[in-house]
Amino acid sequence: MAPATLGRRGRRTLVTIATAAVLGATLAVGAPVTAAPAQAAVPATIPLDLTNQSGRGEAVYVYVIGTDLASGRQGYADANGVFHPWPAGGNPPTPAPDASIPGPAAGQSKTIQLPKFSGRVYFSYGQKLQFRLTTGGLVQPAVQNASDPNRNILFNWTEYTLNDSGLWINSTQVDMFSAPYSVGVRRGDGGTATIGKLKAGGYNGVINALRGQQGGWSNLVQTRSDGTVLRVLAPLYGLETGALPRNVMDDYVNRVWQKYSSETLTVTPFTDQPNNKFYGRVSGNVMNFTNGSGAVVTSFQKPDADSIFGCHKLLDAPNDQVRGPISRTLCAGFNRSTLLTNPNQPDSSSAGFYRDGVTNHYARAIHSQMADGKAYAFAFDDVGNHESLVHDGNPQRASITLDPFS
Incomplete structure (x- = not known):
């Protein structure tokens, strides 16, 4: 299976959202993009508040990874929002530098600086993620591959773009449903908006719904040898791994x-x-x-x-x-x-x-367990404005909350 480099499968990324307005029309795939007022220029970094309400005792590791919009280079940011470009990779892939930032302990919060990237904020429980570099760029975790070194690590990520027109940040399940979290932004007017919150019992609700769905859908649930549920694979990967039959639709x-x-x-x-x-x-x-x-x-x-x-x-x-x-x-x-x-x-x-x-039961289960019904359960789940995305043209702060596993 090909390594999962940034942007694999040509899936829609948040940088597309951030530049959608240049098409000259508002697509029926999300809210219109509003540029930041000239008097409220977006700074080079904004605070990102990380809050751990997971109830889990393991150490948390955080990674800010993506494309630096000032230079166009791929790399990572440290806790102060300073950009570090990736070194040259190899073939076979070589280990990437340790980009981890210690996250907050259970019941605690921590603030880091979020830079002007189009990328992802990963977080993992108990173990650091293993990233590698090829001659073509960063190799992302590809947990549909049983030999991926991150296969038995509990982790997840959000996607974001921060640029001169503001912040776009989402809660994504396009590749998998895993460790629950929600994201938010404090707007320029002082108000806040959050997205991605599950209903009470929603995490187990999604897993149980897929486990009870006939036709191969239960095979999407991945567990560790100790019985810990690690994730539910998106159905595209279910097809790749043979968990779902090719004729399912x-x-x-x-x-x-x-x-x-x-x-x-x-x-x-x-x-x-x-x-x-x-x-x-x-x-x-x-x-x-x-x-x-x-x-x-x-x-x-x-x-x-x-x-x-x-x-x-x-x-x-x-x-x-x-x-x-x-x-x-x-x-x-x-x-x-x-x-x-x-x-x-x-x-x-x-x-x-x-x-x-006959439907995408994975998307059905996720949307049914979201507090507001919104999710990114497939790449164009924003058609008709049903996606879990928040945006503001003059963001003061961003937030990621690690939510309970219940």
Whole structure:
């Protein structure tokens, strides 16, 4: 299996969110980006408050890793927010420098400085993570690979971008559901916003829901030899490891293709352009999309589960004004199983999500256990504003809270 370098699978990153406004339209995939007022320039670093409410006694290690936006170089930051570029890697990969920052003990808090990165803040319990460097950059943990050195470590991460337009920080489950946490920002007006909080009992609720779901979904739960639940793999990795059958979504896809052989699927991808619509019909086993003039603008072959769960391959989403926005909408509709019940996409309400027996049960379980229903359970979970993301153009502080395992 290929090493998991930063940005693998071409998945949507927060730097995309931070620059979405340059497209000249607001995609129906998240809140509009608001630039910071000129009089409130974002400083080089902002405080990041780490609070440990996990109830666990192990030592916590924190890592701030990503791309330094001033130089474009990859590296890590120390507790003071000072950037350290990675040294050259090798083939085979060589050990990376120890980038760990001691985290807060149970019941305690600690403040570090968050620099202008597009990257991740990792945290691990009990053991330090092992990062390696190739000639192409940093190798991220790839716990779907049984031989990955981090496979038996309990850890998680948040993704963030801090730049001159503000802070974007999320709670992500795109790759896995693991050690619970929530994130927040103190806004320039003194108010606060938090996201990613589970309901009481939500952590065990997600795990138990997947363990009780037939069809291979229980195989996504990874445990340590002592019985500790380490994580639930996202279904894309379930396909890669053989935990989920490759045909897990075929029945739903076949029904969608049949429906739109005689009906039209209407996609309105831009919230601020309600008259900019694309119309999908299946012909010759291909879904063709036309614009308002009737010209074919893009086409999709019947997607498989890999393309659906990864929002890639047959559902590739280039950063353009046509195929990408349509593909993002299709990806969301397949994962949420709304394409049969609503011929007008995307959905603004979550009331009809995950109702079909063939659906992304991983995403269903996670969203059902979130206090506000919002999550990043697949790459384009922000279609229709259902994602766990907070943003402010003039952030005063950021926060990550390590939440209870209950």
